[in-house]
Amino acid sequence: MIKKKYDFPVGWHDIHTDMSFNFQMNRFYGLTNDPSMLEEMCKVSPSLHTYPDYIQAFMKLSNESLQKNEKLKAALYLRGAEFFINTNDPEKILYRNKFVSLVREHYGINENQYYRIPYETGFLSAYRFTPQSPKGTIVIFGGYDSYIEEFFPMLLAVRDSGYDVVCFEGPGQGSPLEDYKLPMINEWEKPVKAILDYFNLDDVTLMGISLGGYLVIRAAAYEKRVKRVIADGAITDFYNALYHSVNSTFHNKIDNMIETNDREGLNVIFDNLMKENLLMKWAVKQGMHITGSASFFEYIEVIKSFVSTNISPLLTQDVLLMAAQNDHYIPIYQFYDQIRTLTNVRSLTARLFTKAECAQNHCHVGNIGLSIDVIMNWLDNISQ
Incomplete structure (x- = not known):
């Protein structure tokens, strides 16, 4: 085992009854x-019973933390509030910018470590953290709803373990979405190519987190400068992952409406569904924002293209596939589906994180340090 250079809390806590x-x-x-x-x-x-309750409480906690000069707590409370603010609310972007400023200040991130990479009609947002005599370069990105700045403690832990870290936000994420209105795309090899070209990188490890677990598979299939792949989230079918909690009868009804092009009926269905399910309400609203979709029907048309069945066999790299036992976003069967379809990889290491490890939840929240241990050990071993 490597010697830890980081410290994250261990344990999953029942803080609220709503998942x-x-x-x-x-x-x-x-x-x-x-x-x-x-x-x-x-x-x-x-x-806390509604989104406004949550937003108000977390803004208050953020302000109280800031008064005590607890910048990291203030930033994370602020991000917690901003997370549930309606995408059309003008305060959302203000809170986002303040979060980014606070977290960069807390970790001492300077402008020399930040990059804006030209991409189509806007820019990708990236940071680079390089130790002395790096073992190699790892390129990291998130997924459906994260900002890359959230991952600073993880990214700096990877750097302190000896790796050159390039992390970025692509279309549909963070700054490219909010500042330049670049919507999420399926062809993730395009932003990855832009990043590798900009930094003149070759022989890299590419890591995607959450939905990034699908995006990294897609990118690695077509970008052969990627030699090692880490999918922290085993998503083979994004549409089915997002709606796996919906009962099968309802799911079949949605599928039929898509097949028959019943746009109006589908929009009504989702309006009713969002009134009953807080998680679904957030997921659909956020998804429409990320993909630049004008309707629920258009949004579903976009995310139904995020399927790895015909892409996974194209991978020839070393792959680390990570999943969580009780992930409430990603059904566990997709972990095994991904294993079965990675038929031509150089090597495959599949790691299922469990409740006994306090890492059974999405992105191993509850024991993030363990997931970093696993990644660092895998990288060190695969490079030998």
Whole structure:
């Protein structure tokens, strides 16, 4: 085992009865090692019943933390509030910018480490963290809803383990989406190519997190400068992953409406569904924003293209596939589907994180440090 150069809290906490709230609280607490944040969230949790409740409470916690000069907590509370703000609310972008500023200040990230890479009608957003005598370069990106700045503690841990880290936001993510209106695309090899070209990189490890677990498979299939692949999220069919919690009868009804081009009926269905399910309400609203879709029907048409069945056999690299036992976003069968379809890889290491490890939830929230250990050990071993 490598010697740890980082420290993340271990444990999954039942802070709130609603899974969408509870996951986000655990998610942002997991990026700190500050027990006071957990205590503060547990104290306000009983009063949180709606998104406005949550937003107001977390803004208050952020302001209180900032008054105490606790910049990381202030940033994460702010991000927690911003996460559930309506995409059309003009304050959302203000909160996002303040979060980015605070977290960069906390970690001492300077302008020399930040890059804007020309891409189509805008720019990709990237950072580079390089140690002395790096073992190699790892290029990292997120997925459906993250900002790359959220991953700073993880990225800096990877750097401190000896790797040159290039991390970026592509179309549909962070700055490219919010500042330049670049929507999410399926052809992820395009932004990856732009990044590799800009930094003149070859022989890299490419890592995608959450939905990035699908995007990294797609990119690696067509970009052969990628020699090692880490999919932290085994997504083979994004549409079915996003709606796997919907009962089968309802799911079949949605499929039939898509096949018969019943746009109006589908829009009505999702309007009703979002009234009943907070997680679905957030997921659909966020998804339409990310993909630049004008309707639910258009949004589903876009995400139904995110399927790896015919792409996975194209990979010839070394692959580390990571999944979580009780992931509430990604059904576990997609982990095994991905294993079965990676038929031509040089090597395949599949790692399922479990409840016994406190890493059973999406992106291993509850034991992020363990996931970094696994990645570093795999990289060190595969390079020998």
